[in-house]
Amino acid sequence: xxxxxxxxxxxxxxxxxxxxxxxxxxxxxxxxxxxxxxxxxxxxxxxxxxxxxxxxxxxxxxxxxxxxxxxxxxxxxxxxxxxxxxxxxxxxxxxxxxxxxxxxxxxxxxxxxxxxxxxxxxxxxxxxxxxxxxxxxxxxxxxxxxxxxxxxxxxxxxxxxxxxxxxxxxxxxxxxxxxxxxxxxxxxxxxxxxxxxxxxxxxxxxxxxxxxxxxxxxxxxxxxxxxxxxxxxxxxxxxxxxxxxxxxxxxxxxxxxxx
Numbered sequence: 712x713x714x715x716x717x718x719x720x721x722x723x724x725x726x727x728x729x730x731x732x733x734x735x736x737x738x739x740x741x742x743x744x745x746x747x748x749x750x751x752x753x754x755x756x757x758x759x760x761x762x763x764x765x766x767x768x769x770x771x772x773x774x775x776x777x778x779x780x781x782x783x784x785x786x787x788x789x790x791x792x793x794x795x796x797x798x799x800x801x802x803x804x805x806x807x808x809x810x811x812x813x814x815x816x817x818x819x820x821x822x823x824x825x826x827x828x829x830x831x832x833x834x835x836x837x838x839x840x841x842x843x844x845x846x847x848x849x850x851x852x853x854x855x856x857x858x859x860x861x862x863x864x865x866x867x868x869x870x871x872x873x874x875x876x877x878x879x880x881x882x883x884x885x886x887x888x889x890x891x892x893x894x895x896x897x898x899x900x901x902x903x904x905x906x907x908x909x910x911x912x913x914x915x916x917x918x919x920x921x922x923x924x925x926x927x928x929x930x931x932x933x934x935x936x937x938x939x940x941x942x943x944x945x946x947x948x949x950x951x952x953x954x955x956x957x958x959x960x961x962x963x964x965x966x967x968x969x970x
Contacts, residue, residue, distance in 0.1 A: 745856050745935075749896070753941035754914045756925055756934050762852055762900075763931020766845055775845040776902055776930075778838060779960040782873050787832045794882040796873040799834035800842070802850060804865045809850055811842060817868070819893065826887040837869060850964065853898045856935065857966060866967040868894075873960050876907055878953040884945040884961070889915055894965035897936040897943070901927035902960035907948040910959045915942040927961075938965070 748755055766772050782796035801812045816831035837846065850867055858865075874882035899912065904927075912934055914923040922941065927934070936943055950957035 742856050746858075749857065749935065749937045750940075752922075753916075753937040754923060754934060754943075756923070757932070759929045759931035761931075762849065762933060765852075766848055768844075771840075771845050775841055776960075778841045779871060779873050779902055782871055783835050785834075787827055787830070788886065789826055790883075790886065792880060792883065792886075794875045794877075794880055796875065797834055798837045798871040800837040800869050802867040802869065804850070804854060804867065806864070809847055809867070811836075817870075823891060823893040824887050828887075837871060841871075846962075849900065849962070853896075853935070853964060853966065857896045864969055866969070868965045868967070870963040871960075872963060873958050874910070874948055876909075876948045876950040876957040876959075878950065881909075881947040881949050882907075882957075882959065883947050884910060884959065889913070889919070889942050889944040891938050891942055892965050894938045895968045896966040897938050898962075898964040898966070899927070899934045899936070900962040900964075901932045902930060902962060904928060904959050906951050906955050906957040907959050908951050909946050909948040911946040913944050913946070915944070917942070 745755060766775075782798055784793060785795040785797050788795060799817050801815055802809050803812055804810075814836055816833045818831050819828045821828040846869065850869070854865055872884065874884045876882040904910065909926075911924060911926045913921060914934075914936070916922055919942075925934070934943075948957070948959050
């Protein structure tokens with residue numbers, strides 16, 4: 712057994728888990744405790760041992776991570792930037808099964824995204840070799856945390872992001888600033904940091920007070936957010952050595968309960 716670690720405010724929580732075939736690596740009692748933290752505090756920072764080290768097979772994991780090297784450029788940036796690359800797909804979880812929905816545009820209202828809201832943005836789908844089996848495992852793992860011991864269904868919006876920094880421009884992971892996503896929960900998983908500084912994740916309450924600040928540095932670190940309770944943002948990234956490539960790769964998933 713390996714420990715997973717979760718940061719609850721300034722308190723370090725440590726538990727043990729045993730790998731299960733469906734990557735539900737914590738007991739129902741442990742996931743219920745985590746759900747309680749999300750309801751009370753609104754966020755949870757999980758260390759790399761909680762999920763990443765349990766994904767399999769390793770060859771598929773390598774393919775999954777390498778797929779960030781072939782993301783198309785995001786053509787919708789209002790500042791005409793060339794720093795963001797992405798793919799986007801939507802999934803539905805029904806009765807324990809996760810299925811990919813037909814291609815659809817990404818839409819956010821201006822209420823939630825005052826920079827890029829109010830328009831339908833069309834992105835390339837996430838590739839099948841990325842979805843199966845690794846992304847499917849990651850989605851199932853997150854669902855097990857946010858709905859422990861239940862069979863609630865979810866609509867899941869998945870975004871592969873690469874934010875590039877260069878001599879010419881900084882990369883902006885969150886051009887809209889501090890925001891909510893209009894979801895129930897948001898999961899932010901770090902895949903890679905290369906030659907960058909910045910990219911600090913911040914969590915705020917409704918009054919705008921800073922609750923938590925961290926910089927994800929290790930592959931597999933994850934922040935899980937109760938989007939109904941708190942706001943979040945990410946600072947820009949800059950190249951440490953402007954003569955070398957520099958980027959930050961993340962997987963962002965938003966979970967929407969049926970209304």
